[in-house]
Amino acid sequence: MAKVLSGAGLRGQVAGKTALSTVGKSGSGLTYRGYDVKDLAENCEFEEVAYLILKGKLPTQDELATYKTQLKGMRGLPQALKDVLERIPADAHPMDVLRTGCSMLGNLEGEHSFDMQQQVADRMLAAFPSIICYWYRFSHDGVRVDVETDDNSIGAHFLHLLHGKKPSELHERVMHVSLILYAEHEFNASTFTARVCASTLSDMHSCITGAIGSLRGPLHGGANEAAMEMIERFTSADHAEQEMMGMLERKEKIMGFGHAIYSESDPRNAIIKLWSEKLAADVGDTVLYPVSVRCEEVMWREKKLFCNADFFHASAYHFMGIPTKLFTPIFVMSRLTGWAAHVMEQRADNRIIRPSAEYVGEELRSVTPIASR
Numbered sequence: 369m370a371k372v373l374s375g376a377g378l379r380g381q382v383a384g385k386t387a388l389s390t391v392g393k394s395g396s397g398l399t400y401r402g403y404d405v406k407d408l409a410e411n412c413e414f415e416e417v418a419y420l421i422l423k424g425k426l427p428t429q430d431e432l433a434t435y436k437t438q439l440k441g442m443r444g445l446p447q448a449l450k451d452v453l454e455r456i457p458a459d460a461h462p463m464d465v466l467r468t469g470c471s472m473l474g475n476l477e478g479e480h481s482f483d484m485q486q487q488v489a490d491r492m493l494a495a496f497p498s499i500i501c502y503w504y505r506f507s508h509d510g511v512r513v514d515v516e517t518d519d520n521s522i523g524a525h526f527l528h529l530l531h532g533k534k535p536s537e538l539h540e541r542v543m544h545v546s547l548i549l550y551a552e553h554e555f556n557a558s559t560f561t562a563r564v565c566a567s568t569l570s571d572m573h574s575c576i577t578g579a580i581g582s583l584r585g586p587l588h589g590g591a592n593e594a595a596m597e598m599i600e601r602f603t604s605a606d607h608a609e610q611e612m613m614g615m616l617e618r619k620e621k622i623m624g625f626g627h628a629i630y631s632e633s634d635p636r637n638a639i640i641k642l643w644s645e646k647l648a649a650d651v652g653d654t655v656l657y658p659v660s661v662r663c664e665e666v667m668w669r670e671k672k673l674f675c676n677a678d679f680f681h682a683s684a685y686h687f688m689g690i691p692t693k694l695f696t697p698i699f700v701m702s703r704l705t706g707w708a709a710h711v712m713e714q715r716a717d718n719r720i721i722r723p724s725a726e727y728v729g730e731e732l733r734s735v736t737p738i739a740s741r
C-alpha cells in the first residue's frame with residue numbers, strides 16, 4: 369500500500385523532474401536510471417554505479433578500467449588542504465571535517481566553468497576518502513598517512529587508509545554493496561539542498577558542502593550513527609526488546625526506522641541486513657546482530673515501522689571495525705555521486721528554486737519610536 373503523501377515538509381509535492389532514480393514506485397522499490405538497486409548491488413562494483421549515475425550509462429569493461437585508473441590518480445591531497453585538516457581537533461565530528469574539506473578543496477581547485485563539472489565530481493569522489501582518513505589518522509593516531517594507495521576500489525582505499533592494511537575480499541565486497549545502496553535517492557533532503565544551491569548557478573563545491581550539512585542530521589544520514597549508539601547499549605535480544613518497549617512508551621524516536629516515502633519496507637534494508645549477517649558470522653558475533661534483528665521485530669510488531677537503509681548499516685560497519693563517527697562520512701563518499709548528478713541535471717534545465725510561504729505573522733503595523741516602546 370502506498371504511503372499517503374501530503375502535509376508538512378513538502379510531502380507529496382512534485383518539486384522538479386529527474387531521470388536519475390525512482391523511489392517507492394510500484395514494482396521495484398528503488399531504481400537508478402532504470403536499474404533495480406538489488407540487481408546493481410548483486411552484479412556491480414560501486415565504480416560502475418558511480419559511472420552510471422554520473423555519466424548516464426553502465427560502463428564497458430574498458431571504460432570501467434579507464435575510469436578506475438583515472439580515479440586512482442586523483443586520490444592525492446594538496447598540502448594546503450592537509451594543513452587545514454591537521455588543524456581540526458580530534459573531537460570534531462568527521463562530517464564537519466568533510467564539510468570543511470570539501471569547501472577548502474573548492475578554494476584550491478575551484479569549478480571555474482560548468483564544463484568542468486564531471487571532472488570536479490570525479491575529483492571529489494577520489495579525494496573524499498583521503499580527506500576523511502587523513503584527518504582521522506592524523507588527529508587520532510598522530511600519523512600522516514600516504515593517501516595515494518593503489519587499491520582497486522574506493523571502498524578498499526578507505527578501509528586501507530583507516531586500518532593501515534588492505535581489506536579482506538569480504539570487506540571490500542561489502543563496501544561495494546554499501547556504497548551502491550547509498551548512492552542515489554531522488555529528492556531526499558540533502559539532494560534537494562544541493563539542487564536548490566545549483567539552481568542559483570552556484571559552483572559544485574558549494575552545492576556539495578551544503579548537502580553534507582543536510583545529510584549530517586540524525587533524521588537523515590546521521591541515523592546510522594544514532595542507531596549504532598542505541599544497539600551497542602543492549603546486551604542481549606531480550607534486553608533490546610525491554611528497552612525498546614520503554615522507548616516506545618515514552619514516545620521516543622528510534623533512529624534507523626521509518627521513512628518519508630516508503631510505506632512498508634526500504635528495499636535497501638534486506639540487502640545490507642544479509643551482509644550484516646555474513647559479517648556477524650565472520651567475526652563470531654552473538655550479540656549485536658541478534659539485538660538488531662529483535663529491534664526490527666519489535667518495531668514492526670508494535671508500530672508497523674520498518675528498518676530504513678541506515679539500521680543494519682550500523683552493525684555491518686561495526687563488524688568491519690569502522691568507528692561509529694565515520695559511518696555518515698561513508699554515506700557522503702557514496703551519495704556524492706547522486707548529489708553531483710542532480711546538480712548537473714538541475715543545471716541542464718534550470719529555473720531558480722524559490723517556493724512561496726504561507727504567511728502566519730502579524731498584520732501590517734507601524735513602528736513605535738524606540739523611546740516610546
Ligand SMILES: CCC(=O)SCCNC(=O)CCNC(=O)[C@H](O)C(C)(C)COP(=O)(O)OP(=O)(O)OC[C@H]1O[C@@H](n2cnc3c(N)ncnc32)[C@H](O)[C@@H]1OP(=O)(O)O
Binds near residue numbers: 587589591620627
Ligand atoms: C537512509 C537515509 C535516510 O535518511 S532514511 C531516514 C533516516 N532517519 C531515521 O531513521 C530517523 C528516524 N525516523 C524518522 O524520524 C522518520 O521516520 C523520518 C525518516 C524522518 C520520516 O518522517 P515522516 O515522514 O514525518 O514520518 P511518518 O509520517 O511516517 O511518521 C508517522 C508516525 O510515526 C512516527 N515515527 C516515524 N518514524 C519513527 C521512528 N523512527 N520512531 C518512532 N516513531 C516514528 C512519527 O512520529 C509519526 O507519529 P505521529 O503520527 O506524529 O504520532
Ligand SMILES: O=C([O-])CC(=O)C(=O)O
Binds near residue numbers: 391550557629676
Ligand atoms: O529519501 C529520503 O528521504 C531519505 C533516504 O532514504 C535517502 O536519502 O537515502
